[in-house]
Amino acid sequence: MIAEPLDLAVVGAGPCGIAVGIAARQLGLRCLLFDKGAVTQAMIEHPTYTTYFSGPEKLEIGGVPFTTAGDKPTRREALRYYRKVVAFFGIAVCQYEEVIELHGRHPEFLVRTQTLHGEAREYRARNVVIATGYYHTPRRLEVPGGELPKVQHYFKEPFFYFDQDVVVVGGGNSAADAALTCWREGARVTLVHLFDELDRGVKPWIRPDIDNRIAEGAIPALWRHRVAEVRSREVVVEDLGTGKQRTLSNDWVLAMTGYVPDTPFVSGLGVRVDFITGIPAHDPGTMQTNVPGIYVAGVVAAGFDANKIFIENGKLHGPLIASAVA
Numbered sequence: 001m002i003a004e005p006l007d008l009a010v011v012g013a014g015p016c017g018i019a020v021g022i023a024a025r026q027l028g029l030r031c032l033l034f035d036k037g038a039v040t041q042a043m044i045e046h047p048t049y050t051t052y053f054s055g056p057e058k059l060e061i062g063g064v065p066f067t068t069a070g071d072k073p074t075r076r077e078a079l080r081y082y083r084k085v086v087a088f089f090g091i092a093v094c095q096y097e098e099v100i101e102l103h104g105r106h107p108e109f110l111v112r113t114q115t116l117h118g119e120a121r122e123y124r125a126r127n128v129v130i131a132t133g134y135y136h137t138p139r140r141l142e143v144p145g146g147e148l149p150k151v152q153h154y155f156k157e158p159f160f161y162f163d164q165d166v167v168v169v170g171g172g173n174s175a176a177d178a179a180l181t182c183w184r185e186g187a188r189v190t191l192v193h194l195f196d197e198l199d200r201g202v203k204p205w206i207r208p209d210i211d212n213r214i215a216e217g218a219i220p221a222l223w224r225h226r227v228a229e230v231r232s233r234e235v236v237v238e239d240l241g242t243g244k245q246r247t248l249s250n251d252w253v254l255a256m257t258g259y260v261p262d263t264p265f266v267s268g269l270g271v272r273v274d275f276i277t278g279i280p281a282h283d284p285g286t287m288q289t290n291v292p293g294i295y296v297a298g299v300v301a302a303g304f305d306a307n308k309i310f311i312e313n314g315k316l317h318g319p320l321i322a323s324a325v326a
């Protein structure tokens with residue numbers, strides 16, 4: 001137990017949590033970050049060969065220049081950059097330490113954590129920032145067999161799927177990317193999507209590639225279909241228009257069905273979360289929620305629409321929060 005309470009305890013050391021840490025440090029606040037994984041754990045879990053769509057200047061935090069070999073940063077470059085930034089500012093991060101409980105009220109919260117080795121720890125903090133992102137809570141396929149290990153919510157690399165029957169579920173960027181890269185490495189890919197077409201947000205440089213592969217039949221797309229059941233060697237898909245089901249031979253299901261923010265964690269603190277949007281009640285000028293002393297930072301503030309806040313704009317929450325607390 002730390003004797004003097006922290007000014008700020010930040011739950012989550014993604015880019016937006018780190019941005020809070022930098023701003024706090026610049027204002028002389030006592031601030032500690034916690035992450036259940038490593039620094040930027042969620043980005044570590046992004047597909048290995050990701051090239052981000054944002055230019056490096058958009059991903060910069062703390063005013064530290066980010067230069068990259070190409071026009072857009074690769075995952076490896078971004079991971080290295082954020083580590084350098086944490087070291088440069090001397091941001092204190094308790095890695096592999098999950099925040100499991102928060103109690104109390106402003107100006108004294110009790111932060112209970114558990115380390116990777118099972119050790120329980122406690123900290124006191126005047127204010128708490130929830131910057132837990134969404135990537136660790138996938139939207140699961142709630143169907144029989146949806147819990148089988150062959151159903152994967154994270155796509156890392158295509159090489160596992162050579163000469164395999166793969167169903168990719170979803171119609172966004174992640175689904176398009178997983179379908180294309182697996183197909184290129186010799187997987188037999190079928191795309192299954194609830195709607196008539198791919199999502200509008202699919203990036204313009206991916207769109208012609210996926211559209212053409214679908215049009216030529218290289219990647220068959222089952223529009224207005226859902227996965228109804230997953231079996232060890234098959235999946236059952238259902239036409240949402242007719243209700244007719246059919247069985248596809250299958251080795252892997254890549255469920256690129258998105259991620260949801262960890263709202264139970266937030267609402268458990270008394271923060272009001274909008275039932276429809278999933279947005280925690282907060283003042284956009286300070287990022288303070290309806291619970292005094294509890295702030296939200298990064299994509300968790302966007303509720304269910306994770307495309308509204310990303311690093312580019314979520315990094316701006318740090319200075320707002322630090323100023324409000326200071």
Ligand SMILES: Cc1cc2nc3c(=O)[nH]c(=O)nc-3n(C[C@H](O)[C@H](O)[C@H](O)COP(=O)(O)OP(=O)(O)OC[C@H]3O[C@@H](n4cnc5c(N)ncnc54)[C@H](O)[C@@H]3O)c2cc1C
Binds near residue numbers: 011012040
């Ligand atoms: C493939 C891909 C490409 C993307 N490209 C871009 C891009 O080009 N530009 C852009 O701006 N955005 C991009 N994004 C989105 C971007 O990655 C997210 O918006 C960003 O990571 C959100 O940052 P964050 O700090 O809010 O949350 P996260 O990065 O998700 O960090 C949250 C952290 O909280 C930790 N955590 C969660 N719960 C706890 C707990 N109880 N205790 C302790 N720690 C906890 C997690 O381990 C994690 O490290 C991309 C996303 C994906 C998947």
